[in-house]
Amino acid sequence: xAVTEYALRTLPRPQVVAHEVTRERRGWTSWFTTTDxxxxxxxxxxxxxxxxxxxxxxxxxxxxxLGTPENTFLDPxxxxxxxxxxxxxxxxxxxxxxxxxxxxxxxxxxxxxxxMAFPRLNAxxxxxxxxxxxxxxxxxxxxPPEAGWTTYTPLSSNAYLPNGGIDAWIFLIHxxxxxxxxxxxNFIATLFNMRAPGxxxxxxxxxxxxxxxxxxxxxxxxxxxxxxxxxxxxDRHFGTGFFDPSAGGSPLLWQHLFWFFGHPEVYIMxxxxxxxxxxxxxxxxxxxxxxxxxxxxSTVGIAFLSMLVWAHHMFATPTSTVVxxxxxxxxxxxxxxxxxxxxxxxxxxxxxxxxxxTALLFSAGLxxxxxxGGISGILLAIFPVDWQLTDTYFVVAHLHYVLxxxxxxxxxxxxxxxxxxxxxxxxxxxxGKLSFWLVLVGFNVxxxxxxxxxxxxxxxxxxxYPANPAWSTYNLISTIGSFxxxxxxxxxxxxxxxxxKRGAIAGPDPWKGxxxxxxxxxxxxxxxxxxxxxxxxxxxxKDIRRRVERATEGDYAGTPAAPERAPV
Amino acid sequence: MPPGPATRRALAxxxxxxxxxxLLLAAAAFADALTPESGGSPNAGDIDSLYKIAxxxxxxxxxxxxxxxxxxxxxxxxxxxxxxxxxxxxxxxxIGWTVGAALILIVLTVFTFAKLNAIKDPARSSASGLRAxxxxxxxxxxxxxxxxxxxKIAVNGQQYIWRxxxxxxxxxxxxxxxPVNTTVTLDIEAQxxxxxxxxxxxxxxxxxxxxxxxxxxxKIPKPGVYDGQCAELCGRNHANMVARVKAVPVADYQRWVxxxxxxxxAANQAAVAQRKTLNATPSGS
Numbered sequence: 001x002a003v004t005e006y007a008l009r010t011l012p013r014p015q016v017v018a019h020e021v022t023r024e025r026r027g028w029t030s031w032f033t034t035t036d037x038x039x040x041x042x043x044x045x046x047x048x049x050x051x052x053x054x055x056x057x058x059x060x061x062x063x064x065x066l067g068t069p070e071n072t073f074l075d076p077x078x079x080x081x082x083x084x085x086x087x088x089x090x091x092x093x094x095x096x097x098x099x100x101x102x103x104x105x106x107x108x109x110x111x112x113x114x115x116m117a118f119p120r121l122n123a124x125x126x127x128x129x130x131x132x133x134x135x136x137x138x139x140x141x142x143x144p145p146e147a148g149w150t151t152y153t154p155l156s157s158n159a160y161l162p163n164g165g166i167d168a169w170i171f172l173i174h175x176x177x178x179x180x181x182x183x184x185x186n187f188i189a190t191l192f193n194m195r196a197p198g199x200x201x202x203x204x205x206x207x208x209x210x211x212x213x214x215x216x217x218x219x220x221x222x223x224x225x226x227x228x229x230x231x232x233x234x235d236r237h238f239g240t241g242f243f244d245p246s247a248g249g250s251p252l253l254w255q256h257l258f259w260f261f262g263h264p265e266v267y268i269m270x271x272x273x274x275x276x277x278x279x280x281x282x283x284x285x286x287x288x289x290x291x292x293x294x295x296x297x298s299t300v301g302i303a304f305l306s307m308l309v310w311a312h313h314m315f316a317t318p319t320s321t322v323v324x325x326x327x328x329x330x331x332x333x334x335x336x337x338x339x340x341x342x343x344x345x346x347x348x349x350x351x352x353x354x355x356x357x358t359a360l361l362f363s364a365g366l367x368x369x370x371x372x373g374g375i376s377g378i379l380l381a382i383f384p385v386d387w388q389l390t391d392t393y394f395v396v397a398h399l400h401y402v403l404x405x406x407x408x409x410x411x412x413x414x415x416x417x418x419x420x421x422x423x424x425x426x427x428x429x430x431x432g433k434l435s436f437w438l439v440l441v442g443f444n445v446x447x448x449x450x451x452x453x454x455x456x457x458x459x460x461x462x463x464x465y466p467a468n469p470a471w472s473t474y475n476l477i478s479t480i481g482s483f484x485x486x487x488x489x490x491x492x493x494x495x496x497x498x499x500x501k502r503g504a505i506a507g508p509d510p511w512k513g514x515x516x517x518x519x520x521x522x523x524x525x526x527x528x529x530x531x532x533x534x535x536x537x538x539x540x541x542k543d544i545r546r547r548v549e550r551a552t553e554g555d556y557a558g559t560p561a562a563p564e565r566a567p568v
Numbered sequence: 569m570p571p572g573p574a575t576r577r578a579l580a581x582x583x584x585x586x587x588x589x590x591l592l593l594a595a596a597a598f599a600d601a602l603t604p605e606s607g608g609s610p611n612a613g614d615i616d617s618l619y620k621i622a623x624x625x626x627x628x629x630x631x632x633x634x635x636x637x638x639x640x641x642x643x644x645x646x647x648x649x650x651x652x653x654x655x656x657x658x659x660x661x662x663i664g665w666t667v668g669a670a671l672i673l674i675v676l677t678v679f680t681f682a683k684l685n686a687i688k689d690p691a692r693s694s695a696s697g698l699r700a701x702x703x704x705x706x707x708x709x710x711x712x713x714x715x716x717x718x719x720k721i722a723v724n725g726q727q728y729i730w731r732x733x734x735x736x737x738x739x740x741x742x743x744x745x746x747p748v749n750t751t752v753t754l755d756i757e758a759q760x761x762x763x764x765x766x767x768x769x770x771x772x773x774x775x776x777x778x779x780x781x782x783x784x785x786x787k788i789p790k791p792g793v794y795d796g797q798c799a800e801l802c803g804r805n806h807a808n809m810v811a812r813v814k815a816v817p818v819a820d821y822q823r824w825v826x827x828x829x830x831x832x833x834a835a836n837q838a839a840v841a842q843r844k845t846l847n848a849t850p851s852g853s
Contacts (some may be wrong), residue, residue: 018808078802148801154778155803245779251762252777285644291657315766316773316799321646321688328680332673334671339669340662346636347661351653354648364641371633375626378673384618384687387772388604388612391764391799452601457768460801462807470601 001042010552013105030251033121036526037104040126044101047130048094058082067479069467079463080146087149093103093133095407099272100183101474103211104413109203109460109517112196112532117189125183132175139168153243153254170229177222198535205515209296210275213303217264225261259310267306271299273410277363280347280417283511284360285352290342292538298337305334315386324383331381337466338374358432362413365440366406394454420510424522425503431495438488445481449474608769608794609786611687618683690751690785693717698818718751723765725736725776727802728809743812747821748788756782766814767796775800784850788815
């Protein structure tokens with residue numbers, strides 16, 4: 001008797017606890033009040049995709065203007081406003097926040113958590129982003145900014161652009177920056193505290209490594225730009241002269257502050273896409289990721305080095321050669337971990353059995369296209385060569401090979417890979433492949449010739465150019481390509497709209513995924529998981545499937561249903 | 569009938585051949601499409617050759633990576649009965665390619681520093697170049713050309729025009745007239761917003777930043793005209809802020825700069841005279 005009582009007191013007992021389950025809120029108002037990381041994630045994804053389409057329309061208007069020499073379709077002011085809106089939109093309202101959207105949706109699911117660490121802060125992040133975008137786009141009805149997304153002073157000072165466009169841009173930076181910083185704190189807290197039992201740092205998915213690094217970089221870089229735009233605001237309206245040489249200030253100070261943020265920002269936009277590739281390739285090659293630790297380490301290495309390369313954007317400024325050489329060498333250095341990633345991805349495909357679904361195609365496309373952006377980056381890092389290439393269409397081509405080639409290809413891969421989880425339905429593979437080929441061909445037709453355009457001397461940010469036969473040909477090719485690219489993007493947009501209602505039912509795990517988000521239903525319930533498994537490797541779903549397979553063959557070892565002795 | 573593996577491979581090979589062929593043809597047709605502008609000044613030529621070295625290395629990396637990617641996508645496609653190799657990594661291979669990547673960059677660094685001085689430091693003026701009246705100036709970062717003979721021109725960027733001031737006080741806008749075979753050093757400044765000085769065939773860009781003086785140089789061996797334009801966004805008419813350098817024989821340059829000076833002095837004197845007449849007849853009385 002005593003023994004039994006003792007056992008009752010000390011041995012863990014199975015218990016069933018039934019909480020009252022509140023009904024999930026539905027209807028359109030639930031989207032305003034939600035703190036569910038999945039709903040917030042979807043709000044992010046739709047909002048940022050709308051901004052992506054807006055930015056795309058701005059790009060097409062510019063391409064129409066540049067399609068023929070001495071075109072008068074747009075006046076110079078409108079053209080300058082368009083490239084400012086395009087760059088700012090794509091960076092602050094599309095690429096950075098769409099990764100926050102994916103991370104919001106996926107990080108808790110991937111680490112076996114039931115929500116983010118701070119759900120209400122998470123909602124605040126989204127609404128700050130939306131209102132940042134609205135404040136910025138409201139300037140369309142007054143005077144949109146026209147100093148480019150880099151907003152160099154003195155051009156952006158009150159003396160040269162006194163209207164409110166630059167101020168709208170400053171508020172956008174503050175609001176979206178605060179949104180990103182709060183989001184970053186949330187991701188870090190979630191990743192540090194809410195991982196499933198057994199999920200050590202060497203077992204979290206590589207996408208989560210990318211998001212952790214993304215969040216840390218946001219915390220390091222965004223406060224700097226917030227400070228810089230505050231100084232600009234003070235210069236513009238409150239009589240200070242931080243950037244005004246006649247008041248003892250320096251226009252180069254702005255450039256240093258801006259690029260101290262601006263270069264990490266490039267990797268803030270690229271690393272999550274790299275994380276997506278590292279998730280997609282192993283699933284569709286049916287092979288573990290090659291060199292998990294090397295990829296995770298290279299992510300951290302890139303993040304660290306990205307804080308030390310900023311002045312390679314300033315090679316043509318009056319700066320001493322020692323400084324130029326330092327920034328050339330650090331920029332070379334960052335190519336090493338980036339190259340390591342590409343080679344690890346290739347090795348992941350090598351000797352796999354590749355299922356060429358659309359998600360895999362976009363990830364493979366990323367490797368192919370981003371390689372070109374990486375190589376042109378090395379050419380630009382050689383500062384005497386950069387003296388010829390900087391501020392030309394070569395740079396425009398390079399930055400699109402990085403930001404479209406890495407970020408957007410990664411985003412499209414993510415859409416095709418995770419749409420079934422988010423909606424419960426499959427996207428059409430036929431439309432997906434059509435979209436992929438249109439995007440791949442359109443992208444390269446648009447941007448490959450821009451290298452030659454820059455090499456033959458065409459500067460960027462010009463609203464017109466003289467009728468020079470080479471420039472006219474390259475520009476026309478580029479404009480044609482941009483419409484092919486736009487068609488590819490629209491096919492995917494249509495695919496999403498169509499499949500939300502009419503796609504084939506996906507089931508919980510249509511791709512035989514490796515990570516925990518495939519352990520729950522599609523779409524997942526509000527609490528994500530009823531049961532969180534113990535994590536034993538970086539591919540928990542593979543372990544679970546293996547155990548289920550063994551159990552169906554009658555081997556229950558390692559399952560809760562394991563009997564005393566396996567039946568023969 | 570669906571294409572068999574052999575047909576598919578043949579198709580892929582044909583596609584690769586077509587792509588490679590068209591790339592080669594394009595390269596031949598636009599030989600200059602792949603390299604920066606050069607031919608006006610030795611520093612532009614040196615940048616061009618440094619770029620080419622980097623481009624050749626880049627081309628090897630490009631072909632290797634893209635080749636491996638396309639090969640893997642075709643060769644390791646899922647087929648019935650094929651099993652993926654469950655490999656999680658290979659430390660020596662990974663260390664190998666990390667070191668390999670670093671080595672490529674060391675090679676690039678060596679080439680860059682080997683070429684750097686020729687690009688950065690002004691060359692010596694030729695014997696046939698301008699001699700008389702030349703000034704000698706050096707900045708911390710840019711040593712004076714050996715022999716000390718150089719023509720120094722102050723370049724000033726303003727919305728949306730370039731102004732050039734010569735050592736004798738003469739100035740000109742838009743077109744800079746310079747003597748051949750003479751090292752010309754530029755002191756580049758801006759008076760309103762940031763501009764960037766760039767004549768592609770004469771070397772790289774140098775930003776004109778208010779409050780700073782930037783420096784570059786060129787030396788043109790033959791008479792000719794070289795066009796460029798402002799390369800840093802400076803406002804609405806940034807696209808129309810053009811610059812032109814016209815290289816003329818030394819004697820022509822001397823005649824031109826003296827004439828320009830004379831015209832400016834005459835215009836100044838006329839303005840002074842006009843002001844005197846205006847002051848002598850008080851208006852409104």
